[in-house]
Amino acid sequence: xxxxxxxxxxxxxxxxxxxxxxxxxxxxxxxxCRLLVATPALGGFRVVDAFSRIVRLxxxxxxxGILSEAAMQRTIEALRICAAKMRRxxxxxxxxxxxxxxxxxxxCRDFLDRxxxxxxxxxxxxxxxxxxxxxxxGCAPLLDPGRGWAIVxxxxxxxxxxxxxxxxxxxxxxxxxxxxxLGVVTLGERFPASDQIAFAAMVAEVDALLAPFDxxxxxxxxxxxxxxxMLGSSGTVTTLAGVHLGLPRYDxxxxxxxxxxxxxxxxxxxxxxxxxxxxxxxxxxxxxERADLVLAGCAxxxxxxxxxxxxxxxxxxxxxxxxxxxxxxxxxxxx
Numbered sequence: 572x573x574x575x576x577x578x579x580x581x582x583x584x585x586x587x588x589x590x591x592x593x594x595x596x597x598x599x600x601x602x603x604c605r606l607l608v609a610t611p612a613l614g615g616f617r618v619v620d621a622f623s624r625i626v627r628l629x630x631x632x633x634x635x636g637i638l639s640e641a642a643m644q645r646t647i648e649a650l651r652i653c654a655a656k657m658r659r660x661x662x663x664x665x666x667x668x669x670x671x672x673x674x675x676x677x678x679c680r681d682f683l684d685r686x687x688x689x690x691x692x693x694x695x696x697x698x699x700x701x702x703x704x705x706x707x708x709g710c711a712p713l714l715d716p717g718r719g720w721a722i723v724x725x726x727x728x729x730x731x732x733x734x735x736x737x738x739x740x741x742x743x744x745x746x747x748x749x750x751x752x753l754g755v756v757t758l759g760e761r762f763p764a765s766d767q768i769a770f771a772a773m774v775a776e777v778d779a780l781l782a783p784f785d786x787x788x789x790x791x792x793x794x795x796x797x798x799x800x801m802l803g804s805s806g807t808v809t810t811l812a813g814v815h816l817g818l819p820r821y822d823x824x825x826x827x828x829x830x831x832x833x834x835x836x837x838x839x840x841x842x843x844x845x846x847x848x849x850x851x852x853x854x855x856x857x858x859x860e861r862a863d864l865v866l867a868g869c870a871x872x873x874x875x876x877x878x879x880x881x882x883x884x885x886x887x888x889x890x891x892x893x894x895x896x897x898x899x900x901x902x903x904x905x906x
Contacts, residue, residue: 594611594616603806606622611905632672632756636675643685647686664899669696670729671699671750674699703723703745706723711743720738721801723804733781753871773867781878803887807868811831811843816829
């Protein structure tokens with residue numbers, strides 16, 4: 572007996588054929604699990620499905636060196652949702668990457684095997700250099716082609732990736748990148764207090780890690796000549812932009828690409844610093860899942876801004892996933 576597909580299923584299949592091949596990018600970080608599903612479009616791509624969930628895969632890893640059972644279970648549940656979305660959208664090509672938590676964890680191989688058995692997803696652990704390159708590729712359209720140099724950073728959960736790039740004809744070329752072993756989870760767990768002494772200690776620790784990179788490439792001198800721009804891709808900078816704008820709820824259209832001057836960064840940081848954790852939980856652009864980590868991210872950003880006083884940071888609500896999608900589509904001849 573032949574069973575005909577339902578009219579709804581036939582319509583969905585027809586829609587997928589009409590829109591062309593579908594690609595997917597999954598970025599599993601220390602704090603977040605993010606998915607984008609998209610089809611090629613003129614000048615880039617069109618998103619057809621997305622998913623983002625804070626899973627805190629790297630919770631406690633700074634002390635234990637391993638992924639906890641609870642964190643692995645939370646993450647696998649999120650990965651199941653991602654896999655289902657990819658199947659439903661008929662994804663033709665996909666790349667799923669894992670970053671700092673999996674680079675660091677002693678039991679990561681066990682976790683990857685469990686995730687593959689439960690979801691069918693093969694997660695690829697990428698280097699910090701590859702993570703920085705993908706993030707820069709995803710953010711490149713936001714760079715000012717008139718500024719010859721760019722400081723591009725991504726404040727993650729377990730690490731912070733920072734690239735020093737030359738911009739030629741609007742195209743960034745990485746001179747070098749550095750991965751700081753500090754992110755909002757790893758730093759926030761070590762400095763849970765929100766007082767000024769703890770904040771200053773976090774800033775000082777990050778700055779000490781930035782200093783050798785700065786000295787080696789003379790970045791400060793380029794900044795002083797007014798030849799550098801700064802672009803930040805992370806939940807920290809998007810959160811600060813949302814707080815600064817006073818958004819009643821987070822709105823990507825208002826945040827992505829926003830130019831946040833350093834005075835506004837400072838005001839938003841001070842505003843967050845005096846909030847209680849409960850007040851941060853209630854804030855529409857912070858929320859319960861970021862409430863205890865956002866100040867650590869602010870400290871990392873503060874150190875970057877102090878070290879390189881460019882005066883303005885361009886906010887990017889994009890990064891690794893977008894870089895993966897653009898690369899997959901280029902490989903398939905859809906550049």
